[in-house]
Amino acid sequence: MARVVFTQNLQRHVSAPPGEAPGATVREVLEAIFAAHPRLRGYVLDDQQRLRTHMVVFVDGQMLRDRVGLSDAVAPDSEVYVMQALSGGSGAALRLPPA
Amino acid sequence: MTDRLYIGTRKGLFVLERVRTRTAKAAGKSAGKGAARSSARSSAKSAAGASWRLLRTAFLGDPVTTVLPDERDGTLYAALNLGHFGVKLHRSEDDGATWHEVAAPSYAANAAQAMGRKITPEGGIEPVPTAPSVSLIWALERGGEAQPGVLWAGTLPGGLFRSADRGESWALNQSLWNLPQRTEWMGGGYDFPGIHTVLLHPRDAQCVTVAVSTGGVWTSLDGGASWEVRTQGLRNEYMPPGQEYHPILQDVHRLVACPARPESMWIQHHNGVFRSTDAGRSWSEITAIRPSKFGFAVAAHPREPDTAWFVPAIKDERRIPVDGKLVVARTRDGGRSFETLSRGLPAPPAYDLIYRHGLAVDGTGDRLAMGSTTGALWSSDDGGDAWQLFSAHLPPIYCVRFAP
Numbered sequence: 009m010a011r012v013v014f015t016q017n018l019q020r021h022v023s024a025p026p027g028e029a030p031g032a033t034v035r036e037v038l039e040a041i042f043a044a045h046p047r048l049r050g051y052v053l054d055d056q057q058r059l060r061t062h063m064v065v066f067v068d069g070q071m072l073r074d075r076v077g078l079s080d081a082v083a084p085d086s087e088v089y090v091m092q093a094l095s096g097g098s099g100a101a102l103r104l105p106p107a
Numbered sequence: 108m109t110d111r112l113y114i115g116t117r118k119g120l121f122v123l124e125r126v127r128t129r130t131a132k133a134a135g136k137s138a139g140k141g142a143a144r145s146s147a148r149s150s151a152k153s154a155a156g157a158s159w160r161l162l163r164t165a166f167l168g169d170p171v172t173t174v175l176p177d178e179r180d181g182t183l184y185a186a187l188n189l190g191h192f193g194v195k196l197h198r199s200e201d202d203g204a205t206w207h208e209v210a211a212p213s214y215a216a217n218a219a220q221a222m223g224r225k226i227t228p229e230g231g232i233e234p235v236p237t238a239p240s241v242s243l244i245w246a247l248e249r250g251g252e253a254q255p256g257v258l259w260a261g262t263l264p265g266g267l268f269r270s271a272d273r274g275e276s277w278a279l280n281q282s283l284w285n286l287p288q289r290t291e292w293m294g295g296g297y298d299f300p301g302i303h304t305v306l307l308h309p310r311d312a313q314c315v316t317v318a319v320s321t322g323g324v325w326t327s328l329d330g331g332a333s334w335e336v337r338t339q340g341l342r343n344e345y346m347p348p349g350q351e352y353h354p355i356l357q358d359v360h361r362l363v364a365c366p367a368r369p370e371s372m373w374i375q376h377h378n379g380v381f382r383s384t385d386a387g388r389s390w391s392e393i394t395a396i397r398p399s400k401f402g403f404a405v406a407a408h409p410r411e412p413d414t415a416w417f418v419p420a421i422k423d424e425r426r427i428p429v430d431g432k433l434v435v436a437r438t439r440d441g442g443r444s445f446e447t448l449s450r451g452l453p454a455p456p457a458y459d460l461i462y463r464h465g466l467a468v469d470g471t472g473d474r475l476a477m478g479s480t481t482g483a484l485w486s487s488d489d490g491g492d493a494w495q496l497f498s499a500h501l502p503p504i505y506c507v508r509f510a511p
Binding site for chain 2: 017018021022047050051052054055056057058060062063092093
């Protein structure tokens with residue numbers, strides 16, 4: 009089973025412990041994790057079940073390519089890291105001047 | 108007057124209570140010397156010998172985009188935008204002391220959308236799905252008196268959502284979403300259009316009005332089953348010739364109504380100030396406002412339909428107070444004339460901007476609160492004649508709201 013680790017910054021909002029999950033793709037692995045931690049889903053995926061804009065996933069050091077389908081392959085001994093992308097954050101996602 | 112005030116900021120929710128000055132000092136001392144000095148500095152004392160005291164905070168460090176105190180059952184709601192981790196909604200049954208997360212509005216059921224295009228690094232074009240995902244809860248309002256648990260939310264991208272179970276679940280209003288004219292809505296300061304105002308008729312819960320930046324004003328008389336545009340008279344002077352009065356291309360920044368006379372409405376529009384006395388069926392442009400006609404915020408008096416407050420600024424990409432001086436413009440005659448109010452507000456240079464939900468009036472019409480992008484919070488107990496500073500050092504303020 010793949011080992012899955014979530015950014016520590018998630019822990020302030022929702023329980024996201026490291027875990028092991030079965031699956032041949034990132035989607036399958038994450039679905040297995042979400043089955044045990046349903047609230048976690050909305051913090052990682054958006055309304056359309058895509059990876060959130062400012063999140064990033066690494067599989068064995070390789071950045072996720074398919075951010076929409078999450079179809080990147082995962083091996084039984086893979087390590088999957090779910091992290092914040094440096095591209096954004098609350099500042100960039102919530103730009104101040106609305107009009 | 109209302110003694111409870113909620114402040115949604117870029118770095119958390121602040122709950123203030125109004126206390127007699129002596130009580131405030133005692134509370135400050137008991138919290139330690141440092142806190143006492145801080146309290147003495149930040150508390151705004153009025154002539155009445157009362158001041159605001161920070162009762163509690165919540166979500167420190169996280170953007171709180173809107174807050175709703177629901178007097179029907181005493182629930183307090185707070186909408187968050189966690190950036191990386193998305194939009195969340197939390198509910199409190201003890202006035203903000205403890206919170207738990209409920210469902211946020213979601214476009215999960217609306218995946219079938221047109222595909223967009225993007226240029227690849229190699230110069231090719233590839234399709235990208237543009238199916239929406241909520242990026243901001245911009246408006247949150249309760250349903251009618253006889254609709255316990257019903258909530259309305261306006262979001263960005265611009266959807267209207269309804270919950271019948273205190274936020275446990277949400278449904279997109281399909282009739283508004285599927286309007287053919289919605290394709291003419293445009294992003295204002297964001298990439299997508301957004302619904303920032305949801306206005307419920309105080310005595311007819313079937314009558315719901317939403318305002319869109321950019322997309323005009325829409326009213327439903329049947330609880331959201333059908334919608335009609337109500338923008339006649341709104342004018343965008345910067346549109347191409349002949350398009351100034353286009354019914355959809357109207358950038359309404361904020362829409363409010365007088366609760367006692369809800370047919371009396373006010374709009375702060377990108378292009379100026381507008382008034383309606385027939386529930387939005389027709390609008391008149393107000394030109395007497397000084398020092399400028401641009402702004403975001405407007406507040407309507409709870410009982411006097413001819414009284415409203417605005418916070419003028421320099422328009423378009425600048426968005427700063429005129430001459431670096433923050434003032435409030437008040438009319439008491441339906442917009443024929445305005446007073447420019449500045450007593451207690453800072454002398455220039457003061458580059459505070461007031462966002463569209465950053466100005467509020469309580470149920471008496473005497474007490475106002477105003478919070479700025481530079482983290483200053485003022486209140487007034489005399490309808491805006493004089494203002495008292497609570498703190499100039501809060502995080503950037505998105506919204507201020509009195510308990511009902």
